[in-house]
Amino acid sequence: MHFSLVTLFPEFFDSPLSAGLMAKARESGTVDFSFRNPRDATTDRHRTVDDRPYGGGPGMVMLPEPLAVTLRALREDAPRARILMMAPRGRRFTQQLARELAREEHVAILCGRYEGFDARVEELFDIEPVCVGDFVLNGGETAALNVIEAVARLVPGFMGKEESGEDESFSDGLLEYPHYTRPEVFEGLPVPDVLRSGDHGRIAAWRREQSLAATLRLRPELLPEAPLTETDMAFLRHKAAETVERPGRNLHCALVHYPVLNKEKKSVAVSLTNLDIHDIGRCSCTYGLGGYYIVTPIEDQRRLLDGILRHWTEGPGLAANPDRGEALGLVRGADTVQDAVDDITRRTGQRPLVMATSARGAGDTTVGQVRSILAERPVLLLFGTGHGLSPHLVAACDGTLRPVRWMDGYNHLSVRTAAAIIMDRILGDCY
Ligand SMILES: C[S@@+](CC[C@H](N)C(=O)[O-])C[C@H]1O[C@@H](n2cnc3c(N)ncnc32)[C@H](O)[C@@H]1O
Numbered sequence: 001m002h003f004s005l006v007t008l009f010p011e012f013f014d015s016p017l018s019a020g021l022m023a024k025a026r027e028s029g030t031v032d033f034s035f036r037n038p039r040d041a042t043t044d045r046h047r048t049v050d051d052r053p054y055g056g057g058p059g060m061v062m063l064p065e066p067l068a069v070t071l072r073a074l075r076e077d078a079p080r081a082r083i084l085m086m087a088p089r090g091r092r093f094t095q096q097l098a099r100e101l102a103r104e105e106h107v108a109i110l111c112g113r114y115e116g117f118d119a120r121v122e123e124l125f126d127i128e129p130v131c132v133g134d135f136v137l138n139g140g141e142t143a144a145l146n147v148i149e150a151v152a153r154l155v156p157g158f159m160g161k162e163e164s165g166e167d168e169s170f171s172d173g174l175l176e177y178p179h180y181t182r183p184e185v186f187e188g189l190p191v192p193d194v195l196r197s198g199d200h201g202r203i204a205a206w207r208r209e210q211s212l213a214a215t216l217r218l219r220p221e222l223l224p225e226a227p228l229t230e231t232d233m234a235f236l237r238h239k240a241a242e243t244v245e246r247p248g249r250n251l252h253c254a255l256v257h258y259p260v261l262n263k264e265k266k267s268v269a270v271s272l273t274n275l276d277i278h279d280i281g282r283c284s285c286t287y288g289l290g291g292y293y294i295v296t297p298i299e300d301q302r303r304l305l306d307g308i309l310r311h312w313t314e315g316p317g318l319a320a321n322p323d324r325g326e327a328l329g330l331v332r333g334a335d336t337v338q339d340a341v342d343d344i345t346r347r348t349g350q351r352p353l354v355m356a357t358s359a360r361g362a363g364d365t366t367v368g369q370v371r372s373i374l375a376e377r378p379v380l381l382l383f384g385t386g387h388g389l390s391p392h393l394v395a396a397c398d399g400t401l402r403p404v405r406w407m408d409g410y411n412h413l414s415v416r417t418a419a420a421i422i423m424d425r426i427l428g429d430c431y
Pocket of ligand 1: 086089130133135136137138141
């Protein structure tokens with residue numbers, strides 16, 4: 001496989017491409033490299049490759065001309081080369097992309113410097129921007145080295161045993177299991193017995209479980225896309241249940257019936273609906289929430305709620321449908337939002353962060369922010385009935401979640417649907 005590197009600093013690659021397995025792979029001809037320096041395509045006395053940005057601002061931009069000359073020469077020599085451009089705004093580099101690139105005969109990589117490339121280069125040539133992570137490096141050379149190493153080691157013949165590239169982190173969507181070598185006991189820590197048992201079936205099963213447990217603990221966002229068997233799922237379910245710090249338990253929600261807006265935008269109290277109590281209760285239970293509050297100060301509505309809850313949690317409904325009893329066991333009445341806040345504070349020992357939800361406005365908090373807060377403290381999500389939470393209640397909250405489907409013209413969801421979507425976005429299957 002051939003890599004062409006378009007760089008102002010070819011010498012940058014001297015040492016990394018001359019060490020270890022890479023050196024051997026070059027010797028055996030498994031991979032080889034060529035370098036093109038855009039500075040060689042300049043025509044002025046100073047061999048200029050950059051200039052100030054139009055529109056002002058800091059830094060310099062790589063001139064399009066030397067790059068265009070370099071890329072035209074590259075295209076002529078290697079018409080089928082796949083050309084990547086290292087750029088923070090590019091497609092994220094992953095093991096999957098590495099596998100895809102390892103099937104190419106020729107990969108060319110453009111390494112940027114300064115503020116990057118003049119944007120017209122990308123319009124003129126068939127180039128794929130690629131990013132190695134959400135951070136900014138000084139130049140594309142270190143990013144290119146990431147790509148080269150990850151791709152080259154998947155090229156047949158690079159590693160002694162070809163399978164070793166198939167049994168690693170990300171190769172099957174999971175993190176890898178832990179490795180151990182001699183001595184058997186190191187500073188008091190023994191190697192797990194199973195690894196010395198010689199029983200290959202047990203070792204494989206143990207490794208799979210370690211891999212699943214590590215992914216659940218460290219990178220749960222990988223699990224929804226990972227291919228999982230029923231055995232894997234049963235193991236993860238069991239593991240998740242014993243992980244006490246699952247953040248779903250820190251999430252609480254309240255369905256507010258007062259103060260909410262009516263059609264005329266006046267603050268009013270609205271009546272309870274059986275469907276909202278049941279459906280949001282079932283959703284809260286499914287996502288493992290810490291509690292679901294029905295907020296209404298109206299006495300007869302509270303009595304109605306108590307009657308419904310008694311029926312399902314201790315009355316005839318419980319025997320008829322115990323699952324429903326479990327879900328409604330999570331529901332509590334509260335006269336005001338403050339009462340719900342006080343109840344959570346009493347039960348968890350921490351005052352919850354109160355987060356409003358709304359179909360309008362820009363919001364000031366993202367789902368990701370709520371997810372990180374949950375790791376530290378409880379959050380109470382407020383859902384409004386009627387035409388939404390009253391503005392003075394929203395203003396008293398600690399924040400407002402960005403609306404669901406805010407980019408579309410129509411986002412009139414029922415409160416049950418909005419609650420389900422928001423819970424899923426915050427907690428998904430694996431948080
Ligand atoms: C200082 S950076 C330019 C950053 C650019 N102004 C921006 O904010 O996106 C210079 C060069 O480093 C490379 N680079 C920096 N961070 C990168 C990343 N995370 N992934 C891929 N390339 C990166 C690119 O080639 C880029 O043109």
